[in-house]
Amino acid sequence: MPFSPDARADLDRYWSTIEASAQIGMGRPGGLSRLALSDADRDMRDLFVEWCEDAGLTIGIDECGSIFARRDGRQNELPPVMIGSHLDTQINGGRFDGIAGVLAALEVVRSLNDLGHVTRRPIVIVNWTNEEGSRFSPPMVASGCFVGRYETGWVHDLVADDGARFGDELSRIGYKGNIPCGGAEIDAYLEMHIEQGPLLDAEGYELGVVTGGYPSRGIRARFEGETAHTGPTPMDLRHNALVAGARWLTAVDDIGWDYAVHDGKATAAKLSAWPNKPGILSESAEAICDVRHPDPVTTRVMAEKMRRALHESAARAGCTASVEDEWHWGGDIFDAGLVAMVRGEAQRMGLRWRDIQSQAGHDAYFLATHCPTAMIFTPCKGGITHNNREDCAPEDLVAGLNVLLHTAVARADR
Amino acid sequence: MPFSPDARADLDRYWSTIEASAQIGMGRPGGLSRLALSDADRDMRDLFVEWCEDAGLTIGIDECGSIFARRDGRQNELPPVMIGSHLDTQINGGRFDGIAGVLAALEVVRSLNDLGHVTRRPIVIVNWTNEEGSRFSPPMVASGCFVGRYETGWVHDLVADDGARFGDELSRIGYKGNIPCGGAEIDAYLEMHIEQGPLLDAEGYELGVVTGGYPSRGIRARFEGETAHTGPTPMDLRHNALVAGARWLTAVDDIGWDYAVHDGKATAAKLSAWPNKPGILSESAEAICDVRHPDPVTTRVMAEKMRRALHESAARAGCTASVEDEWHWGGDIFDAGLVAMVRGEAQRMGLRWRDIQSQAGHDAYFLATHCPTAMIFTPCKGGITHNNREDCAPEDLVAGLNVLLHTAVARADR
Incomplete structure (x- = not known):
């Protein structure tokens, strides 16, 4: 059965997951300080895994601790469409950076469950370990390892400023998985993320179609x-x-x-x-x-x-x-076809959108070296980020959420 | 009995104490890393106290941990002449900075014992706590407290970069004494110290008569x-x-x-x-x-x-x-009469000496606000200091040692 072009995700349910996340690893007022592989990171992972299991997903964890929650498709031998981002934050971080993307992916799956739609290809939600690089430098090590840029042993041996070893902390919080990093075949990777810049908010756009990175x-x-x-x-x-x-x-x-x-x-x-x-x-x-x-x-x-x-x-x-x-x-790292697909969905929904270059680093940059990749940006107030005053309203996120839903389904049904 | 103008201190015995000190709290090759109130500082204090007691001196310790080793004079109701410096070092420190001065003071007393000369006024050897300020900032807190510039409680509450509290560390190493800081009457303070600059070495002088500080x-x-x-x-x-x-x-x-x-x-x-x-x-x-x-x-x-x-x-x-x-x-902080006395001894001994301004900070600066004060500089190779390559030969120190002996005795017999 074709997916209804009028289908929409549940914004209230999505927002409630962001609010629940905002209670775990609270930092300064309104913000989060949920450093990678900390107790707070573990608590958030536990809740995320619980949500995924409640949604009928199958959990896999790789040797770098990245979590993959899989929803079977009609042809499970095909490579999956992967959607997600990261749940860790900077030391004085906000409640949306990365988190909005992972939880949007969760909401996509929950909405598909409600609608009874099974995609042709499987869909995998991902939470990448240590995107921020705030505790363990450099950032984005787990996605880098996933695409073969880094060796797993090198990642495990990273040492934080507090003296903790990456591999030991993974074991301590119970997220040292056994899926080897590198070599997994992926049909496409989609990541929704707050812009972390002022353009969409200042210019009144609902959505940014990310064409590449600064x-x-x-x-x-x-x-x-x-x-x-x-x-x-x-x-x-x-x-x-x-x-x-x-x-x-x-x-x-x-x-x-x-x-x-x-x-x-x-x-x-x-x-x-x-x-x-x-x-x-x-x-x-x-x-x-x-x-x-x-x-x-x-x-x-x-x-x-x-x-x-x-x-x-x-x-x-x-x-x-x-x-x-x-x-x-x-640079121009994203897949032209997939970017056009995002743009098409935004156009079809009658959104106020623009093409935009990402200025921050994202796991999607590494994924783009591995499979067709695109990103969706949502506005954030004043472009303030990596700060407890980072802020979005539900209305800032709804366009991105639904474009993610329709792009993911279109790609997974392809 | 007048003190013989030909009397000389025992250079070999003096040098052996510097070599013994160089074994305690060793840092990089040739240097010391004997931070204030560390275990190494305690070990050095213990040895210094043992030497002082063997020399018949009476030990007193004040609330900031400074050690006073007193040799009685003929008129013990008179304020003493104080001579000394500090035994702590920088984290990559040398074996002479401060140490050469404290141990020269010890050698002065040992020489007086050998010569059987009892001065009119008592002589007190001092080891000031935390001159360097390397572990507890600011530097020279104990001498500052001694002259009333700082409150004892404020000094005790200083916290090191490693989280240790000054007062707690004093207790831990057994050097929290009970002599109150501030108000002690002192006849004069004399400090011998390596120059910590290149002038004397480069110009071939045996001694610097310190006229004040930069x-x-x-x-x-x-x-x-x-x-x-x-x-x-x-x-x-x-x-x-x-x-x-x-x-x-x-x-x-x-x-x-x-x-x-x-x-x-x-x-x-x-x-x-x-x-x-x-x-x-x-x-x-x-x-x-x-x-x-x-x-x-x-x-x-x-x-x-x-x-x-x-x-x-x-x-x-x-x-x-x-x-x-x-x-x-x-500035011009030293006592003109005492400086002239140092200059007179150098002249009388036929030394190659010059007036010099100190460029580093010294406990003597605080003492100068409290009593007549002067300093004697000795050459150090290339002016290298606060570095394990800090270096002096016995010949670099002999002039300072004997001028300290004669100036201290002349002042104490006055």
């Missing part, structure tokens, strides 16, 4: 200097790694301002020096910076300036610098 | 911003406290270079931001900077620029800044 390039650098007394050591004999790092962060911030008029950005995200104490010049420092711009060539130019500034800043402080890690993501 | 002015500042996503947030909507801090450190370093030609210095000593993680802009940061210059008026100008840069840096990053603490020390 090209982004980042560097984790290390500076080496030498301890000495802060007092008597002449300026030209100093090797203060903290100054090297501070100069790099300042230079990178300047690069961001130079390109701000065309929506370029540069972020000085982290600086940790040792010993970082009064009375002594710091011997070493670690810093993380990145640059983003809608145009990939310009991003490359900004990244080259960031790299040059690294060595200039170190030299200015009498130190040396090395690139410990570098990464890039974004 | 005027130094410092600020501990706090920056307040707001967390947000590192990706989508436009540059002009960012309130990244880490950038505010990095900009301030960069500006302060620039001030140091502007005045370097006349031996001005500026130090970016500490920067700690929160959350300081990839993916999120930092909400708050704390930073410590200081400026130093031989001329007090110029130091004041540099400090004013440092303060202006604080607010400019914060504003540039969309943050606010506040001064949490500020301090100044140095």
Whole structure:
């Protein structure tokens, strides 16, 4: 039986799951602090699994702790359509980032149950472990492992700032599964997410059809200097790694301002020096910076300036610098056919929608290297995110929820 | 009986105490990491007390843990002459900083015992607690408390980066004494210390007669911003406290270079931001900077620029800044008569000596607000200090040791 074009998900039921999630791992007023593999993350996973089982889904957990909740289709030998996002948050996070996408996927399945519609292909809801990278760096490790970018053992050996090991914490909270990471065949991946930027809200759009990601390039650098007394050591004999790092962060911030008029950005995200104490010049420092711009060539130019500034800043402080890690993501990474399908559903429903580039990193970026992938953005007030004041009303989410429903079904019935 | 002008301390015995100290709390090769109130600090104190008791001295410990080892004089109702320094080190410290002064004081007393000379006034050897401020900030708290600058309760409530409370750690290592801090009458205070700068070594001097301290002015500042996503947030909507801090450190370093030609210095000593993680802009940061210059008026100008840069840096990053603490020390703080006495002994012994300003902070600065005070500097190789490569030979210390002996006796016999 064809799926009714007028079918709609249950917005109230969906909203109630967001409200229930907002009680688990509460942070500052209105926000969440539900770090990956914490007790709060476990509690949220437990509730999510309970909801999925109540909806008749089959739970699978992989070696990185990602949860897959499968709804059988009519032809279960076909690769499934996967929909989802992540349930972990930043240390001062909001209640919608990632969560709105996972729970929208759950609502899609609940609605299909109500409507008695069984899709041709199976549908799998996913909750990716540690999308945020707030406790374990880098972010998006589980989706990266799923697509073969990272090794499982490497992910298990990640150590948090609090000293905890990723693999040990997975076991501790009971989510170290036995499904191997990598190599799973997926028909398509769809992720609904709040925009995490101000455009849709400011311009009155109900939905963003994500065409790709802002090209982004980042560097984790290390500076080496030498301890000495802060007092008597002449300026030209100093090797203060903290100054090297501070100069790099300042230079990178300047690069961001130079390109701000065309929506370029540069972020000085982290600086940790040792010993970082009064009375002594710091011997070493670690810093993380990145640059983003809608145009990939310009991003490359900004990244080259960031790299040059690294060595200039170190030299200015009498130190040396090395690139410990570098990464890039974004660009036109999403599948044209699947993006057109999202756009078509939005058009058909008469929504106010626009094409939009994602500016944040998402698990979908990794999935796009593995299978046809698309993303749906929903407005969030003022673009405020990674902050307890992150806010959406049910009306901000309803368009995305129903476009997700219809796109997922259309793809799964294909 | 007058003290023989030809009397000399026992250099070999003195050197053996420095070598014994260098075995306690060993850090990197050749250096020490003997943080205040650590187990290593306790072990060194225990050995020092044993040496003092063997020398017939009477031990007293005050409420801040400073150790006073008293040698009676002929008129014990008179205020004593105090000589000493500190036995704690930086986290990557050397084996001479402070230690050479305390153990020189011990050798003075041992030599007087050998010579059978009893001074008119008592002589008290002192080991000040936490001169370095490496574990408990600020530095020099015990001498500050001794002269009434700080309250004992405030010192006890200081908390280290490792979470330990000063008062609890004092009790734990068994050095919470019962002599109240403040109000003790002292005839004079003399401190021998390695220069911690390159001048004496580079110019071939055996001894520096310290005339005062480089005027130094410092600020501990706090920056307040707001967390947000590192990706989508436009540059002009960012309130990244880490950038505010990095900009301030960069500006302060620039001030140091502007005045370097006349031996001005500026130090970016500490920067700690929160959350300081990839993916999120930092909400708050704390930073410590200081400026130093031989001329007090110029130091004041540099400090004013440092303060202006604080607010400019914060504003540039969309943050606010506040001064949490500020301090100044140095200037012509030492007693002209006592300094002349040190100079006279150096001259009489035919040493190569020069007047010199101290560039580091010392307990003697606080003592100078309380009683006639002077300092004696000894050369150290290349001026390297607060580093395991800090180095002196016995010949670098012998001039200071004997000038300390004769100045202390001359003052105590006065």
